[in-house]
Amino acid sequence: MHGIHGRHSMADDKHLHDLYGGDLGKTVSVFTDTAVRRTRHLKPDIIHSHDWMTFGAGVMASRITGRPFIAHVHSTEMDRTNGKPHEWIFGHEQWGLNQASHIIAVSRYTKNVLTSSYGIPPKKITVIHNGAPIPPARHLSRKDAKLRHPLVLFLGRLTVQKGPHEFLSAAKRVLEQRPDVQFIVAGDGYMLPELIERSCALGIQDAVFFTGKVDAAEARALYAEADCFVMPSTSEPFGLVALEAIAHGTPVILSKQSGASEVVAHAMTVDYWDSDKMADCILTILREKPLSEQLSSEAQHVLHTLTWERQAQNVITLYKDVIHSFAPIPTPA
CATH class of the missing domain: 3.40.50.2000 (Glycogen Phosphorylase B;)
Known part of the structure; x- marks a missing residue:
């Protein structure tokens, strides 16, 4: 060839x-x-x-x-x-x-x-x-925040491109200040065993849950339940998962090394390698409810303008x- x-x-x-x-x-x-x-x-x-x-x-x-x-x-x-x-x-x-x-x-x-x-x-x-993959969803009702741990979501293939190592590094820093936070790593890929070992090495294994591959219905439920979605990709041409999270009313943190960060006006952005800043963004969203709600509602404008x-x-x-x-x-x- x-x-x-x-x-x-x-x-x-x-x-x-x-x-x-x-x-x-x-x-x-x-x-x-x-x-x-x-x-x-x-x-x-x-x-x-x-x-x-x-x-x-x-x-x-x-x-x-x-x-x-x-x-x-x-x-x-x-x-x-x-x-x-x-x-x-x-x-x-x-x-x-x-x-x-x-x-x-x-x-x-x-x-x-x-x-x-x-x-x-x-x-x-x-x-x-x-284009935006889906219109704004009818949001599944979240559990009362007082009755559960805050949830931070990563969803994607477990490859170096998607930045799962960076996500775990940020999780470690968040947990040093907020040990009540739980992190979900949803997706499958060749890095899964390595990432499980990494979470153990960081001492955060009790706060990180690896779901493996999820179907569309499970992904929707995770988006709706999460208090924050993080896309820490090292190099992401676009990143449709960010728009999927936005459609479910979830505040997003995006890698600056992504196409999605060009079109989503209401999101926190961070260099993928800056785990400290990523952790600060997570903590801010979890702490500042008015900001979280503003990001959730204002970000959805992109779903109406960026249509297929x-x-x-x-x-x-x-x-x-x-x-x-x-x-x-x-x-x-």
Whole structure:
């Protein structure tokens, strides 16, 4: 498969398996061949592929049809690996981005990653944020705060990108001042055993609950029950979980290294690595009820303005612009 070559170590292979499982290169190659074969008879106006695993199919379809190819970036290898990318994934990702007629990034944060780490010209990238996943929910009634412990929620894949280690470090600092607070780590991933051990090493195992994978109904209940939601991602192109928490009336603390922090006006933001500041934000939300209620209500404005319908229209407008300006690049026979 074009662009997926290069040296990589046994440690890289284990990391790759942890993130993606199995023989990813072969799977992507089979997908590319199958997608191109099954769509060869079509005559599209534009080809639109999402993230690097589909870029090969998009590039090949563009060459066969002579139509423009848009690469839509929801996450990069730099995000997923905390800046330590697997060589051949990074190479294929960069190749696909260079081949694209135009690129959609889901945030300004992602656009900056594409320009600084992949060398993509800024004028080739249009930012179109994700839409809000759900409208404001009918909030499940929270238990009387006087009858239970305050709850702080992390929900996401347990990978280095999502910042679970940083969440536990902040939890340690909060518990030094508020031993009554409980922390929920909801989600599954290859880091789960490591994180359980880490909570024990920090001496906070009695205050941290690991739920494992949760379904949609369980996630809704957790959002509604939590007094505070923390998204401590080390590099988050967007972060739909933040909008899900907001939809359930939960105050949010967001990593500044995220796309969601660009669109949510009423949230506390913190550098992912600053566990002390993260802990201060948690303590402030738990202590200051008027502030908590203001964050809960005011943050929901984004759910009404950042709709999927509006963002889809932005994509359609870009389609028209790209089609109008497209000039096919001749490929060698």
